[in-house]
Amino acid sequence: MKQIIHLDINGEAQDIAVEPYHTLLQVLRDELGLIGAKKGCDTGGCGCCTVLVNGKAVYSCMVFAMTAQGKTITTVEGLADGATLDPVQQAFIEAGAVQCGYCTCGMIMSAKAYLSSDGSHLPGDLEMRQAIAGNLCRCTGYQKIVDAIRLAASRRMETSAKG
Amino acid sequence: MPETNIVGKSVLRPDAFDKVTGGKGFPVNVRLPGMLHGKLLRSPYPHARILRLDTSKAERLPGVKAVLTPSEAPKNKFHPVFFSPSVAASMVHDMLILSDRVRFAGEPVAAVAAINPQIAEEALELIHVDYERLPAVFDPEEAMKPGAPQIHEHAPNNIAMHPLFAFGDLEKGFEEADSVFENTYETQRVHTCYMEPRVCVVDSDARGNLTVWSSTQHLFGLREKLASALGIPVSKVKVVRPPYIGGGFGGKLDISFLEPISALLSLKTHRPVRIEHTRYEDFITTARHPVKVFLKTGVKKDGTFTARYAKSILDTGAHATHGAVVLMVHGMYGFLLPYRCPNSKWEGFTVYTNNMIGGGFRGYGVPQAAFAVESQIDEICDKLHLDPIEFRLKNSHGEGQQHPFDPGFKLDTYRFADCLKQGAAQIGWSNRRSKGSGNGTKKRGIGLACQPLWVSGCVGFPDIYEHSGAILKLNVDGAVDLSMATIDMGCGQTTVLSQIVAEELGVPLEAVRMTYADTETVPFDAPTHASRVTYSAGNAAKAAAGQAKKRVLEIASSMLKTTSDNLETGNGRVYVKGAPDKGLSIADVVKQAESPYVRMVPDGMQRTSLQEKGTVMGVASLAPASNPSPATAEFVEVEVDTETGEVKVLRVVYAHDIGKVINPAGAEGQVEGGFQQGMGFALMENLVFDQESGACLAGDFLSYKMPTAMEMPPEIKSVFIESHEPSGPFGAKSLSEPCAIVPAPAIANAIYNAIGVRIRELPITPEKILAALGKL
Numbered sequence: 001m002k003q004i005i006h007l008d009i010n011g012e013a014q015d016i017a018v019e020p021y022h023t024l025l026q027v028l029r030d031e032l033g034l035i036g037a038k039k040g041c042d043t044g045g046c047g048c049c050t051v052l053v054n055g056k057a058v059y060s061c062m063v064f065a066m067t068a069q070g071k072t073i074t075t076v077e078g079l080a081d082g083a084t085l086d087p088v089q090q091a092f093i094e095a096g097a098v099q100c101g102y103c104t105c106g107m108i109m110s111a112k113a114y115l116s117s118d119g120s121h122l123p124g125d126l127e128m129r130q131a132i133a134g135n136l137c138r139c140t141g142y143q144k145i146v147d148a149i150r151l152a153a154s155r156r157m158e159t160s161a162k163g
Numbered sequence: 164m165p166e167t168n169i170v171g172k173s174v175l176r177p178d179a180f181d182k183v184t185g186g187k188g189f190p191v192n193v194r195l196p197g198m199l200h201g202k203l204l205r206s207p208y209p210h211a212r213i214l215r216l217d218t219s220k221a222e223r224l225p226g227v228k229a230v231l232t233p234s235e236a237p238k239n240k241f242h243p244v245f246f247s248p249s250v251a252a253s254m255v256h257d258m259l260i261l262s263d264r265v266r267f268a269g270e271p272v273a274a275v276a277a278i279n280p281q282i283a284e285e286a287l288e289l290i291h292v293d294y295e296r297l298p299a300v301f302d303p304e305e306a307m308k309p310g311a312p313q314i315h316e317h318a319p320n321n322i323a324m325h326p327l328f329a330f331g332d333l334e335k336g337f338e339e340a341d342s343v344f345e346n347t348y349e350t351q352r353v354h355t356c357y358m359e360p361r362v363c364v365v366d367s368d369a370r371g372n373l374t375v376w377s378s379t380q381h382l383f384g385l386r387e388k389l390a391s392a393l394g395i396p397v398s399k400v401k402v403v404r405p406p407y408i409g410g411g412f413g414g415k416l417d418i419s420f421l422e423p424i425s426a427l428l429s430l431k432t433h434r435p436v437r438i439e440h441t442r443y444e445d446f447i448t449t450a451r452h453p454v455k456v457f458l459k460t461g462v463k464k465d466g467t468f469t470a471r472y473a474k475s476i477l478d479t480g481a482h483a484t485h486g487a488v489v490l491m492v493h494g495m496y497g498f499l500l501p502y503r504c505p506n507s508k509w510e511g512f513t514v515y516t517n518n519m520i521g522g523g524f525r526g527y528g529v530p531q532a533a534f535a536v537e538s539q540i541d542e543i544c545d546k547l548h549l550d551p552i553e554f555r556l557k558n559s560h561g562e563g564q565q566h567p568f569d570p571g572f573k574l575d576t577y578r579f580a581d582c583l584k585q586g587a588a589q590i591g592w593s594n595r596r597s598k599g600s601g602n603g604t605k606k607r608g609i610g611l612a613c614q615p616l617w618v619s620g621c622v623g624f625p626d627i628y629e630h631s632g633a634i635l636k637l638n639v640d641g642a643v644d645l646s647m648a649t650i651d652m653g654c655g656q657t658t659v660l661s662q663i664v665a666e667e668l669g670v671p672l673e674a675v676r677m678t679y680a681d682t683e684t685v686p687f688d689a690p691t692h693a694s695r696v697t698y699s700a701g702n703a704a705k706a707a708a709g710q711a712k713k714r715v716l717e718i719a720s721s722m723l724k725t726t727s728d729n730l731e732t733g734n735g736r737v738y739v740k741g742a743p744d745k746g747l748s749i750a751d752v753v754k755q756a757e758s759p760y761v762r763m764v765p766d767g768m769q770r771t772s773l774q775e776k777g778t779v780m781g782v783a784s785l786a787p788a789s790n791p792s793p794a795t796a797e798f799v800e801v802e803v804d805t806e807t808g809e810v811k812v813l814r815v816v817y818a819h820d821i822g823k824v825i826n827p828a829g830a831e832g833q834v835e836g837g838f839q840q841g842m843g844f845a846l847m848e849n850l851v852f853d854q855e856s857g858a859c860l861a862g863d864f865l866s867y868k869m870p871t872a873m874e875m876p877p878e879i880k881s882v883f884i885e886s887h888e889p890s891g892p893f894g895a896k897s898l899s900e901p902c903a904i905v906p907a908p909a910i911a912n913a914i915y916n917a918i919g920v921r922i923r924e925l926p927i928t929p930e931k932i933l934a935a936l937g938k939l
């Protein structure tokens with residue numbers, strides 16, 4: 001039996017009817033048309049479905065939609081302001097971190113969660129790799145994804161130094 | 164070498180903006196009104212006959228619209244790989260869309276279409292099947308023995324194919340040798356792990372015309388093969404090109420059961436039907452074939468080959484599909500062709516087992532061969548105290564020589580020696596220590612492996628058709644619509660083709676956009692495989708752009724009252740040679756072409772030039788003139804923990820002659836991704852199956868381990884040796900596959916250099932290392 005839950009998705013309050021067995025990923029993709037989160041495995045193994053729940057990166061395929069009641073969800077669709085991209089999205093393009101792109105939105109969300117913490121230092125290679133250790137990519141070998149995170153982090157430092 | 168403005172620059176991918184903001188273009192997102200969802204019922208047994216199939220309960224479940232059983236499927240056997248009818252005819256045809264005999268655990272026996280995936284899933288459980296279990300065999304060598312279970316009636320001893328090639332006098336060659344080496348090498352089953360699952364939507368009309376959306380590497384191949392499986396003319400099938408797909412790596416070259424079953428369900432229900440694989444289904448649908456390679460090699464003291472013999476046993480699983488051709492490429496490009504040897508013989512066996520069907524995977528049989536050949540060269544050099552670089556140079560082909568496979572082609576550009584030299588310098592080869600000489604428990608070693616010869620497509624071998632085509636159209640605002648059947652599976656084909664068009668036409672890259680295409684609107688293109696797109700499709704794109712440019716120059720010459728050869732294009736303008744300010748924008752030229760021939764003005768009719776009228780277009784369809792060979796050498800440094808058996812890759816230098824590099828950042832990305840796949844093959848990935856039940860034991864990413872960002876080396880250095888290939892677009896050859904072929908032997912050789920023990924079976928796990936060190 002469907003139940004109504006209340007979510008804040010990308011800054012918009014929404015009431016949605018969901019089945020108890022619906023995962024958050026299913027609701028985002030099939031009910032709300034937010035197709036940025038991808039299904040790569042549906043079993044918590046690939047990270048393509050990563051979104052932010054209350055600011056934390058989670059696998060949306062591993063969360064029942066009902067348990068997200070009252071929470072704040074950010075998907076990749078919530079990052080850009082029109083044609084102006086979020087700095088992390090911009091860095092992914094510039095660093096050549098996008099190939100087939102199927103992992104990309106999940107990667108960006110993991111990077112986003114990681115970069116939302118303390119911005120005063122330039123992260124080390126290991127730290128950045130840990131941030132995306134739960135996201136698989138079969139195309140890039142991760143090198144340019146790490147480059148993208150580094151680029152976004154350095155720009156963030158410059159901005160915070162200026163500001 | 165001609166000057167270029169856009170080709171040769173690291174450009175931003177035209178599809179990246181879409182992909183970072185959501186990626187609408189993936190086939191997985193296709194939804195149609197009234198669409199049903201299909202699911203496949205798969206056999207739990209590796210070998211069985213279906214005695215009875217009762218679907219009545221499933222059909223009565225509300226929401227179920229159709230159930231499909233073997234009795235309703237066409238009875239003609241088809242080939243899911245070969246799109247060229249002439250080649251397909253000579254291949255083993257052993258597949259039915261649905262059969263009452265299953266030959267691997269997971270082969271479909273029935274299918275359901277319902278209003279949602281949950282109901283379809285539920286319906287599968289209501290289908291009752293009586294199976295008669297048959298004896299199964301999982302080891303190809305067991306399968307070849309007399310008395311083994313027979314998997315297909317047409318293949319005695321389960322041998323689907325037994326090709327053999329030989330030249331020279333093998334016996335004499337071994338007699339002339341100072342030393343003879345005999346070793347056996349084995350590789351395991353690994354999955355391509357494209358991130359977007361296989362998915363398709365098939366719609367039909369009342370006259371049986373089909374429209375297909377699919378995560379495929381070959382638009383026209385899907386049309387040809389689906390038509391052949393269904394026994395209908397090709398013109399009844401239209402396949403729509405997805406703007407991009409979520410990876411393929413060879414794993415989406417064939418049609419699987421998905422498309423034919425969706426088509427049959429759609430024809431039955433008169434509604435669009437979508438089937439998406441679960442990750443488990445993907446894991447049991449395609450994989451690199453395990454191959455056991457026996458090598459016998461004769462060499463002179465100085466390291467010259469005198470005789471080479473190889474025997475390869477390939478486990479093709481339940482059906483021969485790719486298995487027959489993968490074996491040939493394995494033998495040719497893995498063993499016979501890369502090095503020179505006057506006396507050589509190779510024979511291979513494609514063997515049926517009750518394992519999953521093997522598929523295409525970057526390198527197409529050659530990673531398995533290169534692991535054997537490149538490891539053995541290291542063993543020979545070690546025994547005879549020869550330098551592995553010198554050894555390879557001594558036995559390799561040279562620039563300007565005839566192509567070893569097709570004497571009609573020459574190795575016009577071939578910089579293998581430079582790859583070895585530059586790679587060696589970058590890794591510090593001269594400082595390489597003798598094997599196992601490090602102190603402490605963590606030992607370092609450096610290894611080298613090569614793929615001296617490769618392809619830029621399939622011209623010449625195998626003999627499938629290789630032409631590509633392009634249509635492009637200019638708009639009044641200067642934008643260029645490029646339409647091709649070429650699939651971009653992530654490697655940046657759209658980027659490279661757009662760069663080639665922009666360069667040739669003289670417009671900024673942003674002006675070119677890859678647009679809609681389907682099998683009814685664009686010329687044929689061969690698959691995105693065999694490292695071929697930059698070279699083959701690139702030539703077609705360039706030719707179409709050249710034609711459009713010619714038209715631009717014609718119109719502009721009429722407008723500027725000069726001749727075409729007095730004009731050139733650049734940066735979106737057409738102008739008098741050497742005087743960029745004397746000219747027009749290309750947009751103005753197109754506007755003139757698109758404007759009325761006769762205009763009404765206050766004092767009557769005004770005519771403009773008829774020659775200036777008509778949409779500015781370019782069209783090409785052509786086969787490439789050659790099949791130039793890239794060459795490659797990879798150097799790897801590893802650290803082996805002799806207490807835990809763990810291997811860490813510390814440094815990678817990859818040197819590659821790919822001709823002119825069209826997009827350097829994109830090329831590096833290919834190398835980095837290729838290394839991840841090769842390293843997974845070398846050290847950790849293994850698609851294991853239960854040897855009793857035939858069930859897949861690694862059907863998700865928690866049990867199938869591929870490298871994450873944590874396991875990857877901190878840096879992979881690409882060194883591109885740029886030759887100018889005369890037959891390639893702007894001098895380009897090809898890139899994609901060698902970088903996924905060489906990592907395994909390079910890592911194995913580096914491990915040997917570190918610890919002095921040789922492991923001849925992949926993956927090289929900590930257990931194998933500890934066992935080899937006598938610690939287990």
Ligand code: FES
Nearest residue numbers: 040042045047061
């Ligand atoms: S789809 Fe959620 S982790 Fe793979």
Ligand code: FES
Nearest residue numbers: 100103137138139
């Ligand atoms: S870009 Fe293809 S999976 Fe990451």
